[in-house]
Amino acid sequence: MNNLLSLLKVQFASFLGLNKILHAPKGKKISGVGGLILTACAFAFGAGYIGFTYAEMFALPSLSTGNVIDVLPLMTSLSCIVSFFLSFYTVIALLFGNKDYEFLSSLPIKTNDIVFSRIIFICLQDFAFTFVIMVGSLIKYLQIAPALAVEQYLYLVIMMVVSPLLPVAISVVLGVITYLISSRFKKKNTVQTFIMLIMVFGFMALGFSGFDMTSFSYATMVSRIYFIYPIALKSITEWQSLLIYCLINVLSFVGVATLTAFGYKWLNTIGKTNKKSKAFKLSSYGGRSQLNALFVREVKRAFSDVNYLINMIFGPILGLAGLIAFPIVLKSMGMGYAEELIFIYPLILTFTFSLTPATNCSLSLEGHSFWIIRTSPISIKRLLNVKLATNAVFFVVSAFVGSLVSTIILGAPYYVVLLITGFGLAVSCLGGEVGLMMNLLFPHMDWKSTVEVVKRSVSVFLTMLFSMSYTGLCFIFLNFVEIPIVIGIAILFAVTTILAVVLYALIMKYGEKLIALKI
Amino acid sequence: MLEIKNFTKTYGDFKAVDALNLKVNAGEIYGFIGHNGAGKSTTIKAIVGALGFEEGEILINGKSIKDKPTECKKDFAYVPDNPDIYDHLTGVQYLNFICDIYKVKAERTKRIEELATLFGIKDNLGDLTSSYSHGMKQKLVLISALVHNPKLLVLDEPFVGLDPVASHKLKEIMKEICANGGAIFFSSHVLEVVEKLCDRVGIIKKGKLVKEGVVEDLIGDESLERLFLEIATNE
Numbered sequence: 001m002n003n004l005l006s007l008l009k010v011q012f013a014s015f016l017g018l019n020k021i022l023h024a025p026k027g028k029k030i031s032g033v034g035g036l037i038l039t040a041c042a043f044a045f046g047a048g049y050i051g052f053t054y055a056e057m058f059a060l061p062s063l064s065t066g067n068v069i070d071v072l073p074l075m076t077s078l079s080c081i082v083s084f085f086l087s088f089y090t091v092i093a094l095l096f097g098n099k100d101y102e103f104l105s106s107l108p109i110k111t112n113d114i115v116f117s118r119i120i121f122i123c124l125q126d127f128a129f130t131f132v133i134m135v136g137s138l139i140k141y142l143q144i145a146p147a148l149a150v151e152q153y154l155y156l157v158i159m160m161v162v163s164p165l166l167p168v169a170i171s172v173v174l175g176v177i178t179y180l181i182s183s184r185f186k187k188k189n190t191v192q193t194f195i196m197l198i199m200v201f202g203f204m205a206l207g208f209s210g211f212d213m214t215s216f217s218y219a220t221m222v223s224r225i226y227f228i229y230p231i232a233l234k235s236i237t238e239w240q241s242l243l244i245y246c247l248i249n250v251l252s253f254v255g256v257a258t259l260t261a262f263g264y265k266w267l268n269t270i271g272k273t274n275k276k277s278k279a280f281k282l283s284s285y286g287g288r289s290q291l292n293a294l295f296v297r298e299v300k301r302a303f304s305d306v307n308y309l310i311n312m313i314f315g316p317i318l319g320l321a322g323l324i325a326f327p328i329v330l331k332s333m334g335m336g337y338a339e340e341l342i343f344i345y346p347l348i349l350t351f352t353f354s355l356t357p358a359t360n361c362s363l364s365l366e367g368h369s370f371w372i373i374r375t376s377p378i379s380i381k382r383l384l385n386v387k388l389a390t391n392a393v394f395f396v397v398s399a400f401v402g403s404l405v406s407t408i409i410l411g412a413p414y415y416v417v418l419l420i421t422g423f424g425l426a427v428s429c430l431g432g433e434v435g436l437m438m439n440l441l442f443p444h445m446d447w448k449s450t451v452e453v454v455k456r457s458v459s460v461f462l463t464m465l466f467s468m469s470y471t472g473l474c475f476i477f478l479n480f481v482e483i484p485i486v487i488g489i490a491i492l493f494a495v496t497t498i499l500a501v502v503l504y505a506l507i508m509k510y511g512e513k514l515i516a517l518k519i
Numbered sequence: 520m521l522e523i524k525n526f527t528k529t530y531g532d533f534k535a536v537d538a539l540n541l542k543v544n545a546g547e548i549y550g551f552i553g554h555n556g557a558g559k560s561t562t563i564k565a566i567v568g569a570l571g572f573e574e575g576e577i578l579i580n581g582k583s584i585k586d587k588p589t590e591c592k593k594d595f596a597y598v599p600d601n602p603d604i605y606d607h608l609t610g611v612q613y614l615n616f617i618c619d620i621y622k623v624k625a626e627r628t629k630r631i632e633e634l635a636t637l638f639g640i641k642d643n644l645g646d647l648t649s650s651y652s653h654g655m656k657q658k659l660v661l662i663s664a665l666v667h668n669p670k671l672l673v674l675d676e677p678f679v680g681l682d683p684v685a686s687h688k689l690k691e692i693m694k695e696i697c698a699n700g701g702a703i704f705f706s707s708h709v710l711e712v713v714e715k716l717c718d719r720v721g722i723i724k725k726g727k728l729v730k731e732g733v734v735e736d737l738i739g740d741e742s743l744e745r746l747f748l749e750i751a752t753n754e
Binding site for chain 1: 593
C-alpha cells in the first residue's frame with residue numbers, strides 16, 4: 001500500500017509539471033504557479049460550465065414529466081462517455097509507454113503496484129472531470145428543482161466516486177487489445193495510431209447511428225445518452241439501481257485491473273520485443289531542404305504518436321463535420337440562407353479550430369532531444385515558423401475548406417462566403433499562435449510519456465481556456481451588440497486578423513529569448 | 520578553432536563557471552576534466568549554443584557563438600552525454616534529417632554507409648531509434664556528428680555506452696580528424712583515455728580552470744589520475 005501511494009505521489013508530482021514549478025527559481029516559480037492557477041480555473045470553469053449548461057438543456061424534457069431529478073444520473077452518464085472519449089486512447093502510453101518502467105521494475109516493488117498506480121491515476125483524472133461536471137449540474141438542478149433528500153446526496157456522491165471505474169476498465173481492455181495487435185507489426189506505432197483512429201471515429205459513428213438530425217430535440221438526445229450508457233438510470237432515486245451501478249463499476253474495474261496487473265510482464269515483453277529486421281539496404285537519397293526536413297520531422301512526429309494525433313485532429317474533424325452538417329441539416333429542414341443564421345459560423349470556427357492546435361505542446365514534445373535543434377545550424381525563428389506551418393496544414397486548410405464549402409452549400413452571398421472563409425483562416429492562425437505562445441511561456445520538457453505534455457500540461461489547458469473564452473466573447477459580441485450580423489462578423493474578422501498579426505510578430509521577436517529563458 | 524575568453528555562467532547567486540579562458544587550436548585534441556558539478560557540462564553547453572551566458576565570449580573559427588550562432592553551428596558537431604534522439608524516426612531517417620539540416624548533398628548515402636559499417640549498426644538503420652540500446656543510440660549520435668565533416672567536435676563523455684571496438688574506432692577517428700586539421704574538445708571521466716589521447720588537458724574545479732597545459736608537461740612522471748586526485752582533494 002505504501003508503495004502504491006509513493007508511486008501515485010511520483011505521478012502526481014509530474015502532473016502539469018507541478019514539482020518542477022514548485023522547485024523552480026523564484027521568477028520562474030511565480031509564472032509557473034500563475035499558470036497552474038489559471039489552468040485549474042480553466043478546467044473548473046470549462047468543465048463546470050459544460051455541466052451547468054447541459055444540465056439546463058437536458059432538464060427541459062424532464063420538467064414536463066416531473067422527473068427533473070433524472071438529469072443528475074443523466075449528467076453522470078454523459079461525463080462517463082466524455083471522459084472515456086478523452087482518455088481511452090491515452091491508456092497505451094500511460095501503461096506501456098512510460099520510460100520509467102525499467103527503473104521501477106528493478107526496485108523492490110510489485111509489478112501489480114506499478115500497474116495499479118497507473119490505472120488509479122487515470123481514474124483520479126476522470127474523477128476530477130466527473131466531479132466538476134456534476135458540481136455544475138447540481139447547481140443548475142438546485143436552481144430549477146427542490147433540494148435533494150439527504151440520502152440522495154449520499155447516492156450522488158457514491159455515484160460520482162464509482163463512475164470513472166467502468167470507463168477506465170473499458171479503456172484498459174481496448175488499450176491492451178490494441179497494444180497486442182499492434183505489437184505483432186514492425187511499424188507498431190503506425191498500426192496503433194490507425195486502430196485508435198478507427199476506434200475513435202467508430203465509436204462516434206456508433207453513438208450517432210440511427211440518429212435523425214432533422215428530428216433533433218433534447219428528449220431524443222437524452223434517450224441517445226441512455227442508449228449509449230444505460231446503467232446509471234434511476235441510480236439517485238432507487239438504491240437497488242445504485243447498487244447494480246456500483247457493482248458493475250467496481251467489479252469490472254477490479255477484474256480488468258487485476259488481470260492487467262498479473263499479465264503485465266507478459267504484455268510488456270511482447271510489446272517491447274522487436275521484430276527482427278531483415279538486412280537493411282541503404283538506398284540512395286538526394287535530400288531535402290532544411291525547411292522541408294523540419295516540416296517532415298514535425299509531421300512524422302504527429303503520425304507516430306496516437307495521443308498527439310487524436311488530440312490535434314479532433315478539433316478540425318469536429319469543425320469540418322459541424323460546418324458541413326450545418327447547411328445540410330438546415331436544407332433538410334426546408335431552410336435556406338438567412339443572415340441571422342450565420343452567427344453560428346464564428347462560434348464553430350473559434351471553438352473547434354483553436355481548441356487543440358498542434359502547437360500547444362509541439363515545443364514540449366521536443367523533450368530531452370531538443371539539444372539536436374539547439375546545437376544545429378537552424379535559427380529558432382525557422383523552427384517556430386515550421387511549427388506554425390505544421391499547424392496550418394491541419395487547421396488552417398481544414399478551416400478554409402470547411403467554411404468555404406459550408407457557406408457555398410448554404411447559398412450565402414459571395415461577400416459572406418469571403419468573410420466567413422477569411423474569419424476561419426484568421427482564427428485558425430490565431431489559435432496556432434496562441435498555442436505556440438503558451439508553449440513558449442510554459443514549456444514542459446521533462447516528461448516520461450507524451451501523455452504528460454499532450455493531455456496534462458499547462459500550455460494545453462491555457463490554450464483551451466483561450467479558445468473557450470474567445471468563443472464566449474464572439475457569442476456575447478454577436479448577440480448583445482446591436483449591429484447587423486455581417487458587420488459584427490466583419491469586426492470579429494478584423495480583430496482576429498490584427499491579433500494574429502501582432503501575436504506572430506511577438507513570437508518572432510521574443511520566441512528565441514523565451515526559449516533561452518524557459519528551457 | 521575554439522577560443523573561450525573570460526566565460527562566466529551564473530545560476531542565481533551560484534557561479535557555475537568563473538572567468539574561464541582556454542583555447543583549442545586546429546589539429547589538437549583537448550581533454551576537459553573535472554569532478555561532477557565542476558562546470559564541464561555548463562561550459563560545453565555554452566560552447567555549442569545550448570546555454571546562454573552573460574559574461575565572456577566564445578569564438579568558433581573566429582565567430583562568436585553569441586552573435587552568429589547559426590554560422591558557428593555549421594562548423595562544429597556536438598555529442599551530448601546522454602544520446603536522447605527522436606524516437607519516432609528510424610536510424611537512417613535521423614541521419615538523413617541531420618544531413619538535410621547541415622545541407623550535406625554530395626555522397627551522403629556513401630558517407631552514412633561507411634560510418635554505419637564502421638560502428639557496426641548498418642543493419643539496424645531501418646529500425647526506429649526507440650528500439651536501440653544506449654550504445655547503439657550513442658553510435659548513431661556519433662555518426663550524425665561525423666557525417667557532415669565538422670571542423671570542430673565537441674564531445675561530452677563520448678565513450679560512455681560504447682563497446683570496446685567502437686571506443687577504439689572512435690579514438691582512431693578523433694586522431695584522423697585532428698590530422699586533417701580539425702580539432703576536438705571533449706570531457707571524460709576516463710582519465711587513462713584522456714592521458715593517452717589528448718594533446719592538452721584542462722582541469723576545472725568549482726567553475727575555475729585550475730590546471731591547463733600539454734599532458735606530458737602537466738603530469739611529468741606521474742599519471743593524470745594522480746594529478747587529478749591531488750587537485751580534487753586539495754581545498
